[in-house]
Structures are given as C-alpha cells and as structure tokens.
Amino acid sequence: MNYEFDWPLLLEEPNWGWVIEGVANTIQLSLMAWGFALVLGVLIGAIRMSKSRLLRFIGTTYVEIFRNIPLLVQLFLWFFVFPLLLPDDLMRAWNRLDGVPFFTALIGLSLFTAARIAEQIRSGISSIPKGQFLAAYSTGLTEVQTFRHVIIPYAFRVMIPAIASEFLTIFKNSALTLTIGVAEVTGAAKTIEAYTFRGIEAYSAASLTYMLTTASVVIFMGWLEHALRIPGLIGKR
Amino acid sequence: MDFSVINDNIEFLMLGLMRSFQLAFFTIILSLIIACFIAIGRVSSRRSIRYPSAIFVNLLRSNPLILIVFWFFFLVPLITGKTLPEFHTVLIAFVVFFAAYFAEIVRSGIQSVGSSQVKAALSTGLTYSQSMRLIVLPQALRNMLPALVTECVIVFQGTTIAYVIGMREFLHSTSLVAERTVRPVELYLFAAFVYLVICFAGTRLALFLEKK
Numbered sequence: 001m002n003y004e005f006d007w008p009l010l011l012e013e014p015n016w017g018w019v020i021e022g023v024a025n026t027i028q029l030s031l032m033a034w035g036f037a038l039v040l041g042v043l044i045g046a047i048r049m050s051k052s053r054l055l056r057f058i059g060t061t062y063v064e065i066f067r068n069i070p071l072l073v074q075l076f077l078w079f080f081v082f083p084l085l086l087p088d089d090l091m092r093a094w095n096r097l098d099g100v101p102f103f104t105a106l107i108g109l110s111l112f113t114a115a116r117i118a119e120q121i122r123s124g125i126s127s128i129p130k131g132q133f134l135a136a137y138s139t140g141l142t143e144v145q146t147f148r149h150v151i152i153p154y155a156f157r158v159m160i161p162a163i164a165s166e167f168l169t170i171f172k173n174s175a176l177t178l179t180i181g182v183a184e185v186t187g188a189a190k191t192i193e194a195y196t197f198r199g200i201e202a203y204s205a206a207s208l209t210y211m212l213t214t215a216s217v218v219i220f221m222g223w224l225e226h227a228l229r230i231p232g233l234i235g236k237r
Numbered sequence: 238m239d240f241s242v243i244n245d246n247i248e249f250l251m252l253g254l255m256r257s258f259q260l261a262f263f264t265i266i267l268s269l270i271i272a273c274f275i276a277i278g279r280v281s282s283r284r285s286i287r288y289p290s291a292i293f294v295n296l297l298r299s300n301p302l303i304l305i306v307f308w309f310f311f312l313v314p315l316i317t318g319k320t321l322p323e324f325h326t327v328l329i330a331f332v333v334f335f336a337a338y339f340a341e342i343v344r345s346g347i348q349s350v351g352s353s354q355v356k357a358a359l360s361t362g363l364t365y366s367q368s369m370r371l372i373v374l375p376q377a378l379r380n381m382l383p384a385l386v387t388e389c390v391i392v393f394q395g396t397t398i399a400y401v402i403g404m405r406e407f408l409h410s411t412s413l414v415a416e417r418t419v420r421p422v423e424l425y426l427f428a429a430f431v432y433l434v435i436c437f438a439g440t441r442l443a444l445f446l447e448k449k
Contacts, residue, residue, distance in 0.1 A: 003315060068436035069429045070394035073408060077429055080421045175301035179401060186304045199311030207300050214299035
C-alpha cells in the first residue's frame with residue numbers, strides 16, 4: 001500500500017466548505033425526519049392496537065408497504081415518480097420550489113422511518129408474555145391500568161435497544177439521499193474524493209461525523225439500558 | 238400508464254433481479270459465518286477478545302452502508318494494487334458491514350438465554366465452550382431466528398445500494414430501462430412492487446417464526 005496522507009487538504013477550500021455544508025445538511029435532515037417519524041410512528045403504532053378493524057388494517061398496510069420497499073427505491077419514487085403524478089400546474093409549482101431534493105428526502109426518510117418505529121412499538125408490546133396480562137387482570141386491574149402499571153414499564157425497557165438503534169438508523173439512512181442530490185456529508189466526501197483522489201481523508205471526515213454522533217447516542221443509551229435492565233437476563237457485564 | 242414497457246424489457250430486468258439475489262445470498266452466508274465468531278467474542282470474559290470484537294461491531298454499525306461501500310471502493314484497489322470486479326468489491330463491503338449486524342443478532346440471541354442456564358451448565362462440570370455449544374447456542378438460535386430472517390430482508394433491500402457504484406442489480410437495471418424508454422413511472426412502480434412482494438414474504442416468514 002502506497003499512499004501519502006494529506007490531512008490539511010480537508011481544511012482547504014472548497015473542501016472544508018463542502019464538509020461543513022454536508023454535516024449541517026445531514027444533521028438538519030435527520031433531526032427533522034426523526035421528529036416527523038416519531039410522531040407518525042407512534043400514531044400508527046397506536047392505531048395498530050386499536051379496536052377498530054379498519055384502523056388496524058390501515059396501520060398494518062402502511063407499515064408493510066413502507067417497511068418492505070427499500071428506502072432507495074422509495075426515494076426514487078418520491079423524486080422521479082411523484083412529481084409526474086401531480087396535476088400539471090401543481091407539478092410546475094413543485095419543480096419551481098427551492099430545495100426539492102431536501103424536501104423529497106425529508107418526506108422519504110420520515111415515512112420510511114415511521115413504519116419502522118410503528119413496528120418497534122408493536123413488537124415491543126407483543127413481546128410481553130400473555131401471562132403478564134392475565135396475572136394483571138386477575139389482580140383486578142382494568143385494561144388501562146394493566147397497560148400503565150405492568151405492560152408499558154416492561155415493554156419500554158424491552159424496546160429501548162430497538163428504538164435507540166432506530167434513532168441511529170435515520171442518521172445513517174440520510175446518506176442515501178445523496179443519490180437524489182442532497183449535499184449531505186457522505187456526498188460531500190464522495191465529491192472531495194472525486195476531485196482530489198484523497199479518499200482516506202475525505203471518507204474519514206464523513207465517518208467521523210457519523211461515529212461521533214452515534215457514539216454519543218450509544219453511550220447514553222447503553223447507560224439507560226443498563227440502568228433499566230430486567231434482572232434474570234444475561235446483561236452487559 | 239402503459240405497463241407493456243415492463244413486458245418488453247422483462248428479460249433485462251430479471252437479469253438484474255438475479256444479480257440482486259446473488260449479492261444478497263453470498264452476503265448472508267459469508268457474513269453470518271463471520272458474525273458467529275464475533276458474537277462469541279463479544280460475550281467473552283477476556284478483554285483482549287471482547288474489546289476488538291466490540292470495536293469492529295461499533296465501527297461498522299455507526300457508518301452508513303453506502304459510505305462503507307465508498308470506503309472499500311477506494312481501499313480495495315489501493316491495498317491489492319488492482320481493480321477487482323465491482324461485484325467482488327461490493328460483496329466484500331457488504332460482508333464486512335452486515336457481519337457486524339448479524340453479530341449483534343447472534344449476541345442478543347446468546348444473551349436472551351437466562352444466565353442461570355450458563356451457571357447450571359458450568360456447575361454440571363461442562364467447560365465454557367461446551368456450555369456455549371451445547372446449552373446456550375441451540376436455545377439462542379431458536380430465539381434469534383425471526384431477527385435473522387428480518388436481517389436477511391434488510392440485506393436484500395441493501396443490495397439496492399450497489400446501484401450507487403453502477404453494479405447492474407435490479408434497481409440499476411430498472412433505472413437504465415426507465416431512462417431509455419422515458420417511462421419512469423411504470424418502471425419504478427414495478428420495481429417497488431417487486432421489492433414489496435419479496436420483502437413482504439420475508440417479513441411474514443419472520444412473523445410466523447416469531448409466533449412459533
């Protein structure tokens with residue numbers, strides 16, 4: 001391997017500007033998409049447990065469609081197909097918008113992640129043994145009380161690792177939006193590599209962004225998981 | 238909309254789909270083998286084993302797949318001194334990346350087995366590796382089967398990322414036909430439908446295994 005490192009290259013313009021813009025876009029996009037996805041995901045998770053069969057059907061259909069189509073394909077659908085399906089004048093207005101890639105990415109990421117969050121909520125609740133419900137009912141608790149005092153505290157702890165990794169996934173998934181022209185951090189690194197052939201430096205900058213972001217979330221979540229662990233299962237030592 | 242464009246190009250599209258399946262298949266087999274070793278390393282009592290496995294897993298899990306693919310496309314020619322076929326380079330990147338994810342599934346499978354099981358096994362005089370192999374892993378495998386199937390679906394969805402470096406998998410074939418025929422609506426809807434059907438079957442299987 002024969003490679004000369006040139007780290008200061010990253011600090012030169014226009015490279016530094018690209019990196020900063022990329023980091024800013026990645027963080028902005030993932031935070032916004034995460035917010036939308038969380039609200040929508042909990043909503044869909046809730047209607048999937050509702051008594052109405054129609055609502056349950058809508059919730060399940062949503063989850064199955066958005067979870068089973070790869071995110072990249074969904075982004076392409078929103079970017080290439082969706083504007084073509086709009087009425088003519090709406091389509092022209094859409095194309096005139098500033099930052100269409102960003103909005104498209106935001107829609108795609110939010111709707112995709114909402115399905116995953118809804119699913120985590122469902123599987124968290126259904127991972128609870130039936131006996132817990134029966135035991136709670138037999139002590140005279142109502143359904144609402146059972147959920148509040150027995151199921152939710154248990155399910156919450158079971159769901160923490162899954163929800164935590166979901167928060168991290170959206171940061172990483174935002175990298176896919178480079179394919180539709182969002183200048184996020186992976187795209188910025190790719191651009192720098194293409195111009196300078198300094199792949200190691202460029203990709204290190206991108207990797208560092210993801211790793212610092214996820215490391216802080218992982219450390220926090222690891223602490224939370226440990227603090228709330230359920231005795232009797234092999235835990236982290 | 239005119240879906241006859243699908244029919245006219247079906248052979249080309251199916252060739253791409255086969256390529257996606259190939260990539261997913263080899264990725265799953267190879268990364269699962271590596272993952273088992275890493276997972277056992279993750280729960281090892283020795284720090285010299287536990288820490289490197291943890292670093293490997295966390296390093297890969299904190300980066301997006303697309304960035305890992307870019308990394309390997311830059312590093313593989315640099316290290317080997319020659320350009321490998323793109324399928325091989327993508328496969329290496331995928332195997333390394335998904336090994337970290339499979340390792341976490343295997344690890345959580347191991348950890349889902351109650352600690353009293355390990356204590357009981359050790360107290361009957363089994364060694365650590367015997368109790369892992371005979372007591373913990375068989376139970377762990379049952380527990381983690383649904384998650385494994387779900388991860389296989391994610392690997393298959395992940396093959397779309399090979400599009401980015403121009404490998405002719407299904408999504409890339411679709412986009413090529415879409416550009417040539419100027420029928421993006423029909424083609425991308427078709428691709429979405431195909432992925433939906435395949436992945437839906439996979440997630441249903443996972444659900445079925447979960448209930449069993």
